[in-house]
Ligand SMILES: *[C@@H]1O[C@H](CO)[C@@H](O)[C@H](O)[C@H]1NC(C)=O
Ligand SMILES: *[C@@H]1O[C@H](CO)[C@@H](O)[C@H](O)[C@H]1NC(C)=O
């Protein structure tokens with residue numbers, strides 16, 4: 016038995032064919048027991064064709080079918096090979112891989128399938144057919160694509176304002192995924208178009224949720240990192256408050272701070288405590304309220320709110336001053352109303368002036 020392996024057009028199909036042919040010789044020697052020493056040379060009526068099929072591109076985990084046309088001739092020998100190993104020789108399974116199985120085997124077609132394809136399966140597969148007249152090979156390249164998976168990602172971080180921050184994101188996948196960073200909230204802006212995101216001298220406005228996206232032809236992976244930026248408190252300026260004797264008065268102190276600030280209240284230099292001397296202190300998140308349940312003469316004065324966190328503190332002062340209660344509006348306002356100094360005292364003055372004016376006119380009219 017002799018096998019033609021050297022064909023005149025071998026140069027045109029390059030190394031793959033050449034090495035494949037060497038393989039094929041080995042294979043057929045093994046299968047058909049050609050003595051190794053026997054010279055292999057061409058014979059007039061026998062030919063070998065090498066056909067290269069289009070590449071097959073599959074996603075990792077999918078099933079791939081390897082189809083080989085038998086040409087309708089009387090096939091004497093046929094086999095599917097993965098590199099140097101025989102997967103199937105005719106109907107006989109040589110591969111021990113349970114993912115490989117026979118689909119069709121007849122005069123026209125020889126098809127096997129590989130289930131749950133992985134990246135290691137990528138490569139050249141060859142179907143070798145020997146008919147009574149010729150031997151023929153069909154080779155096909157399997158390309159396995161893998162959806163991206165982010166495998167390195169910066170941890171959530173907590174930094175002080177002004178720090179230099181670098182986030183990193185790395186992903187695997189085939190083809191090589193492209194990476195990008197964006198700030199999800201509040202802005203949604205694209206922050207970087209590669210695996211690194213540099214934020215020099217971070218400000219409080221750059222705090223938020225950052226998203227890394229890894230994307231390729233077959234899929235994407237998305238992960239997020241939280242950046243918390245700490246900064247010292249800043250309290251908004253206090254507004255003086257005028258309250259009538261016996262009324263309820265409230266001083267409100269609003270702060271902006273991360274982490275959340277602790278509040279302290281002072282009357283001049285003395286600390287003011289909750290539920291002492293008719294005062295209550297209530298802290299709701301970023302707001303602290305100092306409430307006078309029933310303002311007395313001694314309550315009028317200068318109050319200071321101090322907000323403190325580990326990065327610093329901030330103060331603001333308020334003056335609680337007396338206003339003369341307008342008799343008519345007392346009923347309307349009643350206890351519980353927070354009175355605004357300027358507004359209240361102006362109203363009072365206008366009201367008093369109007370009353371006086373009416374009284375004078377009335378007196379004047381009575382004279383006549
Ligand atoms: C098939 O894939 C191989 C390896 O990636 C490549 O070298 C070759 O050009 C591809 N052939 C076709 C026809 O796409
Ligand atoms: C093909 O050969 C490669 C390398 O030996 C191996 O890793 C892979 O599992 C084989 N695939 C099949 C389907 O036989």
Ligand SMILES: *[C@@H]1O[C@H](CO)[C@@H](O)[C@H](O)[C@H]1NC(C)=O
Nearest residue numbers: 176177178179180214215216
């Ligand atoms: C941040 O980086 C700049 C230059 O890139 C450097 O001058 C500065 O000292 C760094 N700041 C901190 C807090 O590391």
Ligand SMILES: *[C@@H]1O[C@H](CO)[C@@H](O)[C@H](O)[C@H]1NC(C)=O
Nearest residue numbers: 260261262308309310311350
């Ligand atoms: C406020 O205090 C005064 C004097 O102690 C008292 O007469 C008045 O009833 C109090 N008012 C309220 C609303 O508690």
Ligand SMILES: *[C@@H]1O[C@H](CO)[C@@H](O)[C@H](O)[C@H]1NC(C)=O
Nearest residue numbers: 283284317318319332333334
């Ligand atoms: C109130 O007290 C603060 C702190 O002691 C001081 O800076 C501020 O000038 C005072 N305000 C008034 C109106 O006296």
Ligand SMILES: *[C@@H]1O[C@H](CO)[C@@H](O)[C@H](O)[C@H]1NC(C)=O
Nearest residue numbers: 354355356357358359361362
């Ligand atoms: C006066 O009070 C009214 C409501 O009572 C408020 O709408 C207005 O803004 C206040 N004016 C000033 C100058 O605070």
